[in-house]
Amino acid sequence: MSSNTSLDIWLAGAFAAFTVDLLVYPLDTLKTRLQSQDYAKLYRNVDGSTKRSLFRGLYQGVGSIILITIPSSGAFFTTYEALKYTLNEAVPPNSSLYLPQPAIHAAASGGAELVSCAILTPAEVLKQNAQMLNSSGRGSTSLQVLKTFRSQPSRLFRGYTALAARNLPFTALQFPVFESLKNYFMARRKAKKGGEPVDGILERATITAYSAGIAGSGAAWITTPIDVVKTRIMLAAGSGEDASTKPDAKSKPTSLLMHGIQGSGRKSGFTVAREVLKAEGVRGLFRGALLRGCWTALGSGLYLGCYEGGRFYLESTRKGNNEGDHLMQRDWSNVKVGVGGSRSQDQVKKSAWQDE
Structure with missing residues (x-):
């Protein structure tokens, strides 16, 4: 059993x-621009060739997402591990309730995503609108x-529902497959x-990374239509327009922002789809699927690989520190204290942490 703490x-x-x-992050920026409604107008020439502006400012908005994904990712894994442990304790032999492991992993990852998305949504909206800015401007x-x-x-927070609607099926597909592949490859390596x-x-x-990469790429491909809808809704949030508001014909949008869906800020995901x-x-709903599948394979592999490596390193360090405590290692069972025939001269009983 893991000896990791919640802080680990x-x-x-x-x-x-x-x-x-x-x-x-640069691959995520390219994916956002590909899925934008204005992709052809902003990033394609008349002859069909790609404009250089598609590849400019690929790190725009990275600051906001890094600041928020650190606590959101920590919250995700803390919740995921806690739910997984709790659900595993609720199955036989501890309980008469039977839940297959894939269902446990899907439920745990789903609950963790709801917590993570609540923290992540504002940064995700800022990030995707920043990715569509004209990079000729100065400043953040x-x-x-x-x-x-x-x-x-x-x-x-307008994109929370869309973000959760994308991430819930994604993690529900990815984590059961990931856990199964990881256990399979671990067992083979152990043999x-x-x-x-x-x-x-x-x-x-390494084993965790390529297990996560395989699982993540498949889940990303399947959930691309939801990701397209999520991108359009979040870009629309930056326009400041509502579906019930008619835009002023004389007003001009800012030269920096490139709106995803003009005047559709409050449209539902089904309407946008x-x-x-x-x-x-159908091709429009799967726009950017190949790129998303590739960068998710790379991203998920690095993400869960770094997580597993960091978690196991902290666990190993904690065990090493405990084993290095000579006072704890010493067998006190035969030590007698006091003088004469006092009761303290009896043998000290073994502590609960000592082996029987």
């Missing part, structure tokens, strides 16, 4: 989020976008080592 899990999750965000793109929400800060446990930090992280399907067909 939180730190490992935060470290994993920070590492992955820095490495794969996140702060420039944040100014557009000053009058209605509640719009920062090759003659039954010895896989206790190398790099080895465990129907509009995308009607205007662009």
